[in-house]
Structure formats: structure tokens, C-alpha cells
Amino acid sequence: MGKQKGGFYSFEHGHLLLWQEWGNPQSVIELLQEVPSEQWHGWLPKLPPSRRTRARVASQLRRASPELLRMAEAVSVLGQDAPLQQVAALAQLSHFLPVVDEGHAAGLLRLSMDRQPSAVHFVEPSATAAVYQQIAPTRRFTLHRAAAELVADEGARLGHLVAASPGPQELLALQLVAYAQRQAADGCWSEVASAMLSASRLSLDRRDGDLRLLRGVDALIGAGDITKASSLVGVVESMPPSPLRASVLGYLAVVTGRRSTAAAQLAMAWRTVREDLDPSAGARIALRHTLHALADWDGEGIVAWGERTAELAEAPHHVSVEARAMYGLGLFASRRLDEAERPYIDDLDTTVGNAQEQRLLMGYAWLALRTDDVETARLRFEEAVPTEYRGGSLRISLWAESWLARCQLILGDWDAAAATIAHASVRLESSGMRLMRPLLCWTAAELNAMRGDWDRAEHFLSLTTVPTDGYRSMTVPAALARARYHEARANYESALEALRPLRRADPVTDRR
Numbered sequence: 001m002g003k004q005k006g007g008f009y010s011f012e013h014g015h016l017l018l019w020q021e022w023g024n025p026q027s028v029i030e031l032l033q034e035v036p037s038e039q040w041h042g043w044l045p046k047l048p049p050s051r052r053t054r055a056r057v058a059s060q061l062r063r064a065s066p067e068l069l070r071m072a073e074a075v076s077v078l079g080q081d082a083p084l085q086q087v088a089a090l091a092q093l094s095h096f097l098p099v100v101d102e103g104h105a106a107g108l109l110r111l112s113m114d115r116q117p118s119a120v121h122f123v124e125p126s127a128t129a130a131v132y133q134q135i136a137p138t139r140r141f142t143l144h145r146a147a148a149e150l151v152a153d154e155g156a157r158l159g160h161l162v163a164a165s166p167g168p169q170e171l172l173a174l175q176l177v178a179y180a181q182r183q184a185a186d187g188c189w190s191e192v193a194s195a196m197l198s199a200s201r202l203s204l205d206r207r208d209g210d211l212r213l214l215r216g217v218d219a220l221i222g223a224g225d226i227t228k229a230s231s232l233v234g235v236v237e238s239m240p241p242s243p244l245r246a247s248v249l250g251y252l253a254v255v256t257g258r259r260s261t262a263a264a265q266l267a268m269a270w271r272t273v274r275e276d277l278d279p280s281a282g283a284r285i286a287l288r289h290t291l292h293a294l295a296d297w298d299g300e301g302i303v304a305w306g307e308r309t310a311e312l313a314e315a316p317h318h319v320s321v322e323a324r325a326m327y328g329l330g331l332f333a334s335r336r337l338d339e340a341e342r343p344y345i346d347d348l349d350t351t352v353g354n355a356q357e358q359r360l361l362m363g364y365a366w367l368a369l370r371t372d373d374v375e376t377a378r379l380r381f382e383e384a385v386p387t388e389y390r391g392g393s394l395r396i397s398l399w400a401e402s403w404l405a406r407c408q409l410i411l412g413d414w415d416a417a418a419a420t421i422a423h424a425s426v427r428l429e430s431s432g433m434r435l436m437r438p439l440l441c442w443t444a445a446e447l448n449a450m451r452g453d454w455d456r457a458e459h460f461l462s463l464t465t466v467p468t469d470g471y472r473s474m475t476v477p478a479a480l481a482r483a484r485y486h487e488a489r490a491n492y493e494s495a496l497e498a499l500r501p502l503r504r505a506d507p508v509t510d511r512r
Helices: 017-021 025-034 037-041 051-063 066-078 085-088 099-104 127-132 137-150 154-163 171-183 187-203 207-221 226-231 233-237 241-254 259-272 280-296 299-312 317-334 343-349 355-370 374-384 394-410 414-431 434-450 452-461 472-488 492-503
Strands: 108-110 117-120
Touching: 025 241, 051 127, 066 085, 066 099, 066 108, 066 117, 066 137, 085 117, 085 127, 085 137, 099 108, 099 233, 117 127, 117 259, 137 154, 154 187, 171 187, 171 207, 171 434, 207 226, 207 233, 207 241, 207 394, 226 233, 226 241, 226 414, 233 241, 241 259, 241 434, 259 280, 280 299, 280 317, 280 394, 280 472, 317 343, 317 355, 317 472, 343 355, 355 374, 374 394, 394 414, 394 434, 414 434, 434 452, 434 472, 472 492
Parallel strands: none
Antiparallel strands: 108 117
């Protein structure tokens, strides 16, 4: 997790080393040898520096001048993209260029002037953590408090204050909650999650801490960080029963493709919530029911729960926008074709440039694809994929990317489809969102079968396996993947057999 534009930066959760390190084969090999194998199956907040990196950095720091040591510490605290002037101010350097030269000669730091403002980076990305780890805790707190005075971004300022707080700080927790509420209005769920989880740790009252943790986990799921959310399930399950607890567990069950569990938890959440006393809580639970219905392509359910959500959440509340992004698809699935496009036309102008636009673009593109306007769908899905600059949800991005690959295959752009699959499959597997795996692997299996690459086709086909209580959005692409594979091998009887389950999954007559 990290700082997106205008977002919250959690220093507790690392410095985005994951993607940087995968570009360095030596570091990857070292970490695979050093990190216990069981740790790779859970959530790693950040990749640790290897022993070689730690030894190399320790040697460089022993030979460094006091000024270079302070600059290296400042870079590790502010992050790899910190402006040079901020680094110099935190390191208390009035003449910083000679220090940059020393860091360059030592192979520790490099100056980047390819964008404004200029920045200082570590030559080896994992040196960030190696330097940070050797700073004494008290000095870390001092540096983070000083950094909070230097940065302009509110999220970064709060992140530094969190990193400087070893114990409960209720006033800071309240600031984080207020910040999370503002970020939620734009659908920036990664920032919401970081802020609420930090607020939970800093809470004085146990009940407040539990409530904030639940909302943090809910935001993690919304952002698509299912691996980390799953790592906190034990904590969530240990809490007293409540509508929010059931809603969070139900939401997690939806995105991991466990239909029966999701139905039970969401039913419990709705049964126990007092929506007349707490409309916002009722609206959030109704929204989860809407997603549950969408995953099962239940048009009437999408419409009914979408309308219930709208009744409880006033527009342009983020919950209302998210429901509207699914509502048009529910209208289409309910055969109300003349009404289906209206929610997207009405709402897109009000969400331009923020994370909520991503959800509406995704829904609009899906609708265009279902009405055979593939070229428009492709363009809209491309717009819905990026999350770097306007925030957004990895879940929505991956859903858009999975459908984008489908559009590219339909349009005959096989190379583009293969590139999209390669990019999406890595993110999908690391996210833990099993709900979308059959959709992406359907296109991947079909593409490779059409190219005659049977080994790769069979690999992706094996990934389309769906549990017995899987959603229609899982079972349908899984069946189509098997059918297309057998068709490519001219095994038409097996292709026909693979399609038979679809006759028992008609969303109109509800035959299952």
C-alpha cells in the first residue's frame, strides 16, 4: 500500500517495495532463499531487505559523513519520491549538493531530474527499508514528526503522525476517521483502509477501535486488497456479532466467490440492522446485497437492492454512486433495455476525475459489451482500468481488465489480449479475488487454444475450477472456457457437454 495522488501514505505498511523488487532478479532469489516459505502464503506488509542489502547498506553508512547519514535517513522516512528540497530540510542541510555527490560516489543515492521537482533515490530500492530499520525508534519518531511539518499533502502528514505515535492517540484517531470519510466520498478505498486501520490502533476505547477496524477491513475489500483483508478475518470473527461484522464477512465472501457464505452473512446483516435508526449502515448492507446479486447476474435482485440502497443513501453519497453503477446492469438483466443506459448518462458528468468515475465507466462498458457495442466497451474498459492517479479500486480495475481482454479477443487483437491477460493475471492472483478468476481465465484459455498452445490453454483452464456454490459470474465463463477449448481441438461432443450446465443456470427462469 502507498500514497496515491492526494492520498494517505501508511509507513507501517511499507514503501511499495514489492513491485520494485520484482524488477531485480538477484533480490528476488535472495528473498526466496531467506524468507520462510510459509510467509509467502500470507500477507506481507513489505518485502524485507536481504542480508546482502543490509550488509551493503550498513557498510556504506559506516563510511558516510554525518550529513550523508542524515540525508539517507531523510529519504527512508519521506519515501523514494520525496522532493530534494524536502529531503534537505528534514536532514537539516543548508548545502545539500555536495552530500548528493558523496551519496552518488558511494553508490548509495542518486539524483533524479527527469521530472519536477528533482528527487533523491536510493540506488537499490530495498535500501529504503535497510536504512529505515537501522534508525533508533526515538529518532524515527522525531523524524516523522518533523516530516509531518514539511509535507503539504494531508494524507502524507497524517501518515507521518501515525508513524510517530507508539501508543493510543484519540485526537489523531479522530483526524484519521475524518480524513477517511472524505476519501470515502471519492471512493479512494486504499486511503480509507490505511486511515481506519491506523485509527483503530490509536483508539483509546476498545469498541471504537473494533468499529474502526471493521470499517478498515471493509475498505480493504473495496480496494481489492483481499490478501490483507483475509489476514484480519480472525480478528473480525473474534468480535461480538453485529450488522457491520456480518456485512464485512459477507462482502469478503462475495469477492472470494463463496456464494452460500455470502448469502448467509448478508442476510444476517440485513436482519439485524436498524435501517430506520441508522440509514447509512442499512445503505452499506443493501449495497453489498446489490453486489451479491450482480455476481449471480440476478437482474431483479440488482434492481431491488439498488433501489433500496438509493432510498437509504442520499445522492451523491459514494454508496449511492456505487449502487447506480450496478443498477443499469440490473435493468438490462431484467429486460428493461430502454432504461439501462440512463444511470450512466446521468451520473458520469458528476464524477469526472475521481475514483467513483471508475465504477460508472466499468458498468457502462459492461452494458455496451452486453449490447454488442464491442468497440465502445473496449474504450470504456480501458478508461476504467487505471487507478494510479485518481485512486479507485483494484477490484473494479481487474474486473475491467478481464472484460477488456475479452473485447480485444473479440475484435481480433490477440496480441493486445495476451498483454492484458499477462498484466491482469499477476495482479489477480496476488489480490486473492477468486470471484474474477474464471472470467479472465476463460479468455486466456480460449486465446491459447486458438493459437494451438495447448499446455498454456490447459493451465488456464485448470484455473477456472469453481466451487459447487460458485456464482453465475464464475460458472458461466468456466463452462464457456471448457467448451471453447474442446471446440478448438475439434472435440465437439465434449464441447456440447461443457455447455449443458448453462441450461440449468438461466437467470431469467432461475433454473439452477
